[in-house]
Amino acid sequence: MASDDTQMADLTRLSAVSKGKAKAVQHDHPADNDNLPWVEKYRPVNLDDVVSHKDIITTIERFIEKNRLPHLLFYGPPGTGKTSTILAVARRIYGADYRKQILELNASDERGIDVVREQVKQFAETRTLFSKGFKLIILDEADMMTQQAQAALRRVIEQYTKNVRFCIICNYVNKIIPAIQSRCTRFRFSPLPIIEVEKRLVTVVGAENVNLTSDGKNALLKLSKGDMRRALNILQACHAAYDMVGETEIYNCTGNPHPSDIETIVNSMLSDEFTTSYQMISKLKTERGLALQDLLTGSYEYLDTLELKPQTRIYLLDHLATTEHRLSTGGSEKMQLTALLGAFKNAVELSAKAA
Numbered sequence: 001m002a003s004d005d006t007q008m009a010d011l012t013r014l015s016a017v018s019k020g021k022a023k024a025v026q027h028d029h030p031a032d033n034d035n036l037p038w039v040e041k042y043r044p045v046n047l048d049d050v051v052s053h054k055d056i057i058t059t060i061e062r063f064i065e066k067n068r069l070p071h072l073l074f075y076g077p078p079g080t081g082k083t084s085t086i087l088a089v090a091r092r093i094y095g096a097d098y099r100k101q102i103l104e105l106n107a108s109d110e111r112g113i114d115v116v117r118e119q120v121k122q123f124a125e126t127r128t129l130f131s132k133g134f135k136l137i138i139l140d141e142a143d144m145m146t147q148q149a150q151a152a153l154r155r156v157i158e159q160y161t162k163n164v165r166f167c168i169i170c171n172y173v174n175k176i177i178p179a180i181q182s183r184c185t186r187f188r189f190s191p192l193p194i195i196e197v198e199k200r201l202v203t204v205v206g207a208e209n210v211n212l213t214s215d216g217k218n219a220l221l222k223l224s225k226g227d228m229r230r231a232l233n234i235l236q237a238c239h240a241a242y243d244m245v246g247e248t249e250i251y252n253c254t255g256n257p258h259p260s261d262i263e264t265i266v267n268s269m270l271s272d273e274f275t276t277s278y279q280m281i282s283k284l285k286t287e288r289g290l291a292l293q294d295l296l297t298g299s300y301e302y303l304d305t306l307e308l309k310p311q312t313r314i315y316l317l318d319h320l321a322t323t324e325h326r327l328s329t330g331g332s333e334k335m336q337l338t339a340l341l342g343a344f345k346n347a348v349e350l351s352a353k354a355a
Contacts, residue, residue: 038232042204047088050081051228052196056187060089067133069093071157071166073181075173076189079227085189086138086167093136102136111145116152124160135164142168143175154179191226201231210239215247223254257290262298266306269344278341292333292340296324312351319343 044050047057063069069089074082090098103123105111120137139145145153157166157180168184170176198221205212212220212235224231238245238253251258261284268277284290300320303313323336323343 038204038208038236039229042200042207042232044081044084044088045091047085047092050085050088051200052192053081053085053189056085056189059187060085061092064089064092069134069165071161071184072168073173073176073184073186074167074169074189075171075176075186077191077227078171079229079231080189080192081228082169082189083138083140086136086169089167090136090138093133102138104138104140106140111139111149113146113148113152116149116156120153121156121160124156124164127163134162136167137164138167138169140169141171143170143172147177150177150180154183157183192228193226194221197221197224197226197228197231200228201235204232204235208239210235211244213244213246216245216250219247219250223250223256255289255294257288257294257298259298259302261288261290262295262302265295266299266302266344269341270348274341274345278338281337281341292337293324293327296320296327296340309351309354311354312347315350316343316347319347 047061050057060069060072072086074086076082087098090102094101103120105115105119109115123135123137139153142150154177166184168176168180173181173186173188198217201217201220204210216238220231220234223234234250234254235245238249241253242249248258265281265284268280272280281295285292285295300317303316303320308316319340323340326336326339327333
């Protein structure tokens with residue numbers, strides 16, 4: 001009898017534990033899960049949390065209030081809040097159970113003409129029992145859809161407007177056929193202002209107790225280029241790898257050349273003798289594991305800070321662009337480095353003649 005009681009007690013305890021686990025998994029707020037990447041953990045939940053794009057948010061909120069949400073087309077660079085915005089809109093319209101009312105298809109899913117004819121059409125033509133209004137279909141990375149699938153989609157959009165609203169998300173709007181563009185209200189998500197990225201980073205740094213120095217923060221903001229996803233991913237990677245996150249750690253973690261290395265290389269190309277400069281750059285490339293492509297990007301940014309005569313600047317920028325093009329078509333790094341070095345030497349002579 002005693003053993004039966006013990007077994008019952010164990011079973012009760014196990015069921016309580018399993019219920020607790022289920023609750024933790026089902027919880028809609030991602031911030032409760034410490035194992036999540038920070039990009040998901042700090043993804044905006046409400047429209048008020050979405051960084052920047054106040055005009056877009058205000059317009060969409062008016063649409064929702066008046067119950068006149070049109071088909072939407074969100075486009076712009078990655079990491080600017082397109083998917084976050086539409087998920088926040090879905091939460092606002094449908095509440096916590098919003099997942100039941102939306103169909104979300106991403107570039108990772110197969111989205112040929114068959115998917116549009118079957119999955120999308122089937123979801124669009126069925127109505128949910130006991131619920132009013134419309135459902136939402138989110139087509140993320142829609143610029144990866146085939147032309148035939150897009151052509152099939154335009155009729156579906158028109159036919160099922162009573163039941164469903166479409167939100168089409170892409171990076172390049174020119175890859176979406178004009179027929180679909182004309183059926184949607186377009187919103188462009190521009191790269192986030194550095195100040196807005198900084199505000200959100202400060203919040204995350206405080207919440208996660210990241211030891212971030214001021215020069216590290218500046219380097220992070222510079223590398224993010226208005227992409228919140230990239231900024232958070234770099235920050236999380238550096239926090240995992242280093243106790244103190246400074247400028248050097250940020251550049252080491254991302255594999256980008258350090259500004260001081262770029263400065264050394266460009267100054268050497270402008271002032272040192274050809275062979276000396278070539279040997280120094282080759283040695284630095286090997287030690288730091290740098291690619292010529294990275295050096296080109298860094299050199300372009302550093303040349304902006306130098307005082308050069310107009311014709312010298314034009315000559316150098318033209319050669320940087322030519323070298324990048326040659327590299328992209330499979331040119332040899334060694335040859336392109338010597339050609340670039342030669343261009344810098346010619347630029348110095350040009351500058352001397354102009355003087």
